[in-house]
Amino acid sequence: MNSKKIIGKIAKSNYLPVILLVAAILFSLRFFDQISFMANPVEYILFAFGNTAIYLFLINAYIPFVLLISPKGLGLAGLKKHRRLIGMLSYLFVVLHVATYMLSEPWEELANNIVRPFILIGMSGFLILSMLAVTSNNKSIKKLGKKNWKNLHRFLYLMIPILFLHISAKDKNNPSASLIIFAPLVLSYLIRLFYFLKNRNKSSYAT
Numbered sequence: 088m089n090s091k092k093i094i095g096k097i098a099k100s101n102y103l104p105v106i107l108l109v110a111a112i113l114f115s116l117r118f119f120d121q122i123s124f125m126a127n128p129v130e131y132i133l134f135a136f137g138n139t140a141i142y143l144f145l146i147n148a149y150i151p152f153v154l155l156i157s158p159k160g161l162g163l164a165g166l167k168k169h170r171r172l173i174g175m176l177s178y179l180f181v182v183l184h185v186a187t188y189m190l191s192e193p194w195e196e197l198a199n200n201i202v203r204p205f206i207l208i209g210m211s212g213f214l215i216l217s218m219l220a221v222t223s224n225n226k227s228i229k230k231l232g233k234k235n236w237k238n239l240h241r242f243l244y245l246m247i248p249i250l251f252l253h254i255s256a257k258d259k260n261n262p263s264a265s266l267i268i269f270a271p272l273v274l275s276y277l278i279r280l281f282y283f284l285k286n287r288n289k290s291s292y293a294t
């Protein structure tokens with residue numbers, strides 16, 4: 088079997104999300120053996136779940152770009168069918184992240200923290216991702232209608248500035264770390280937009 092066929096089979100395989108979930112769990116637990124030496128183990132868990140959520144989010148966000156730039160014959164189109172599940176996996180780790188935060192502070196502290204910019208921004212991100220997660224099913228597409236559903240899921244683009252601000256707003260982190268994560272993604276979106284507009288113009292000239 089040639090390599091293209093193998094890649095195509097892996098991309099279509101129903102095991103891919105399972106492999107991704109296992110990889111995500113191993114990624115978030117990679118320093119777990121050192122937790123007893125950590126000054127603040129809860130913070131480690133908060134970061135671990137937050138970072139795993141973001142990397143799954145990024146993997147999902149890059150799939151359309153990978154499909155755009157990769158040769159059609161490579162058979163990667165099968166990746167498309169996993170986007171919903173990868174999105175839900177990312178949301179699972181967001182919920183674990185937020186739950187860790189909610190359980191790690193007394194209620195008064197949580198109430199006081201609500202006004203902190205990176206918490207407010209995190210909450211707006213959580214609300215958007217919850218709305219997208221709840222409507223990530225065929226029943227919602229039918230109920231909302233394809234056009235409305237697509238418009239609703241365009242809120243995903245808002246997650247880029249929201250997550251960038253959430254991670255870089257934190258006092259301990261300089262924005263450059265978040266820029267390294269998000270700048271390539273924004274570039275990939277701009278390239279996709281360029282091709283979208285180019286093809287749209289081409290088809291409007293054709294008709």
Ligand code: HEM
Pocket residue numbers: 133134137138140141144181184185188206209210211212213216250253254257259260
């Ligand atoms: C209600 C919503 C949220 C709350 C309350 C929240 C809370 C927090 C807190 C307290 C921190 C650590 C700050 C510190 O260092 O002291 C943090 C960091 C982080 N959060 Fe959130 N968060 C929320 C939503 C999100 C979402 C939706 C994502 C991603 C999809 C996310 C990803 C992250 C990441 C990646 C970090 C930084 C980890 C690092 O610097 O390594 N958070 N969040």
